[in-house]
Amino acid sequence: MNKILEVSxxxxxxxxxxxxxxxxxxxxxxxxxxxxxxxxxxxxxxxKIILGLLKPIKGSIKLFEKDIRHFxxxxxxxxxxxxxxxxxxxFPATVEExxxxxxxxxxxxxxxxxxxxxEKVYEMLKIVGMEDYRKQxxxxxxGGQQQRVFIARTLVSSPKILFLDEPTVGIDMKSQENFYxxxxxxxxxxNITVIMISHDIGVMTQKANKVLCMGNKKxxxxxxxxxxxxxxxxxxxxGDKMHLLxxxx
Amino acid sequence: MPEILQYxxxxxxxxxxxxxxxxxxxxGIFIVLRRMSLIGDALSHVALSGVVAGILLKIxxxxxxxxxxxxxxxxxxxxxxxxxxxxxxxxxxIMSAGMAVAVILISLTKSINIDLFGYLFGNITTVLSQDxxxxxxxxxxxxxxxxxxxxxxxxxxxxxEAAALAGIPTxxxxxxxxxxxxITITLSMRIVGILLISxxxxxxxxxxxxxxxxFKSVTILSIVFAQIxxxxxIIISYYFELASGxxxxxxxxxxxxxxxxxxxxxxxxxINFK
Ligand SMILES: Nc1ncnc2c1ncn2[C@@H]1O[C@H](COP(=O)(O)OP(=O)(O)OP(=O)(O)O)[C@@H](O)[C@H]1O
Ligand SMILES: [Mg+2]
Numbered sequence: 001m002n003k004i005l006e007v008s009x010x011x012x013x014x015x016x017x018x019x020x021x022x023x024x025x026x027x028x029x030x031x032x033x034x035x036x037x038x039x040x041x042x043x044x045x046x047x048k049i050i051l052g053l054l055k056p057i058k059g060s061i062k063l064f065e066k067d068i069r070h071f072x073x074x075x076x077x078x079x080x081x082x083x084x085x086x087x088x089x090x091f092p093a094t095v096e097e098x099x100x101x102x103x104x105x106x107x108x109x110x111x112x113x114x115x116x117x118x119e120k121v122y123e124m125l126k127i128v129g130m131e132d133y134r135k136q137x138x139x140x141x142x143g144g145q146q147q148r149v150f151i152a153r154t155l156v157s158s159p160k161i162l163f164l165d166e167p168t169v170g171i172d173m174k175s176q177e178n179f180y181x182x183x184x185x186x187x188x189x190x191n192i193t194v195i196m197i198s199h200d201i202g203v204m205t206q207k208a209n210k211v212l213c214m215g216n217k218k219x220x221x222x223x224x225x226x227x228x229x230x231x232x233x234x235x236x237x238x239g240d241k242m243h244l245l246x247x248x249x
Numbered sequence: 250m251p252e253i254l255q256y257x258x259x260x261x262x263x264x265x266x267x268x269x270x271x272x273x274x275x276x277g278i279f280i281v282l283r284r285m286s287l288i289g290d291a292l293s294h295v296a297l298s299g300v301v302a303g304i305l306l307k308i309x310x311x312x313x314x315x316x317x318x319x320x321x322x323x324x325x326x327x328x329x330x331x332x333x334x335x336x337x338x339x340x341x342x343i344m345s346a347g348m349a350v351a352v353i354l355i356s357l358t359k360s361i362n363i364d365l366f367g368y369l370f371g372n373i374t375t376v377l378s379q380d381x382x383x384x385x386x387x388x389x390x391x392x393x394x395x396x397x398x399x400x401x402x403x404x405x406x407x408x409x410e411a412a413a414l415a416g417i418p419t420x421x422x423x424x425x426x427x428x429x430x431x432i433t434i435t436l437s438m439r440i441v442g443i444l445l446i447s448x449x450x451x452x453x454x455x456x457x458x459x460x461x462x463x464f465k466s467v468t469i470l471s472i473v474f475a476q477i478x479x480x481x482x483i484i485i486s487y488y489f490e491l492a493s494g495x496x497x498x499x500x501x502x503x504x505x506x507x508x509x510x511x512x513x514x515x516x517x518x519x520i521n522f523k
Contacts, residue, residue: 105416
């Protein structure tokens with residue numbers, strides 16, 4: 001199996017506030033990895049470091065076996081941030097215009113969008129089931145629909161790996177289910193590696209073949225080869241709150 | 250030929266006006282959507298110091314202002330990086346410095362120069378042919394730049410982080426964009442006046458945002474509204490001997506109010522219909 005992401009001995013702090021203390025893990029091609037952990041445990045921070053948006057103090061990160069400091073094939077990486085759902089909702093752009101935006105780097109500076117690009121946009125909107133909304137203003141869609149559009153925007157540049165930061169926040173139960181189905185489908189049929197932050201521990205332990213548990217500045221990986229039970233680790237990182245969470249599901 | 254077009258100065262004013270009414274909304278869209286309207290104000294304050302310096306040194310105020318405002322634009326970008334979490338602070342610092350220098354230079358001129366008023370409020374009778382050449386030349390540079398960077402600027406306005414991650418060179422484009430803002434302000438001050446330039450950048454965009462169906466239509470409508478404001482404004486200020494900047498901006502305000510009113514009426518009808 002191909003190693004697609006390799007994080008080793010990563011340490012990170014905001015100013016003097018230590019967030020991640022010497023964490024290591026690997027993600028293989030085709031993995032569906034869930035990241036769980038309490039608020040403030042550094043989940044979003046970890047993804048931002050991997051994407052090169054924040055600089056670590058120590059440790060190394062390799063994407064596609066290349067150190068991120070020299071990595072430049074960003075079209076391979078898709079990212080949907082935690083705040084994607086709370087963007088400027090009156091932004092005057094259509095669904096189609098937003099999705100096409102991710103093709104810009106490929107089209108290149110100073111060049112114009114062509115018909116074949118718009119066909120690709122249509123194709124991706126179809127995958128997420130939003131093709132009928134392509135002429136609508138993005139602000140007029142519901143949160144769940146917007147999230148689908150952002151998925152299409154990411155897919156249009158043919159990513160190999162998809163980072164999702166709490167993609168289902170503020171989305172109703174039914175749409176959440178559909179959303180997880182969609183991501184699952186992308187993972188299985190298009191072989192896109194998925195790394196998803198979620199507070200939905202029930203779903204993560206079901207769908208993901210790897211669960212990265214974050215807490216107390218550390219990260220513990222759970223997959224089929226782990227000896228300890230995931231509930232034990234979760235109890236440790238969540239403390240008392242875990243009882244509530246387990247009752248939930 | 251109508252009387253108004255018989256004078257060379259009016260021909261120059263109208264030509265300059267048409268160019269400016271293309272530049273201001275084009276730049277304005279990105280300023281509004283990226284919530285950068287304070288930058289326009291800051292660079293106008295710096296422009297004022299450039300104008301006074303030009304008058305004092307007896308060099309073309311347009312050229313001096315161009316140098317001042319582009320330098321200030323680069324300064325803002327530099328400071329923005331230093332105060333990443335307080336981006337407005339960078340703008341305020343430059344704005345204060347620009348205004349302070351302007352006030353000191355004005356006090357050096359001893360008397361308030363009549364020329365200065367023209368720059369502050371806009372004066373169509375003062376577009377010299379050398380000014381027109383500069384406006385034409387740099388105006389084309391700005392327009393081509395926006396045209397070529399249109400899709401990148403669009404993406405950055407919507408989501409700068411995602412744009413950077415997708416591989417768009419956002420840093421370089423940011424610096425270049427602020428320079429374009431500085432140039433646009435310098436070119437526009439003859440017609441619109443320093444005090445009102447940022448209004449011409451913002452009002453037509455604000456009006457078109459109310460009714461636009463896509464980003465493309467925002468762009469087109471903003472230009473249409475700006476053209477109406479500037480051309481009509483110049484004609485009215487000629488016949489009634491008014492300051493052109495005030496007239497132009499007042500028309501923009503009327504357009505905005507009309508758009509809002511029409512939109513309201515249509516919305517009320519729709520509700521009644523249902
Ligand atoms: N820009 C920042 N500057 C300083 N500290 C920050 C910054 N962003 C986050 N932090 C701190 O870093 C810690 C980790 O934040 P992070 O956003 O990574 O948590 P998270 O696990 O994603 O939480 P959540 O579940 O609430 O999204 C928090 O204590 C937070 O206060
Ligand atoms: Mg987070």
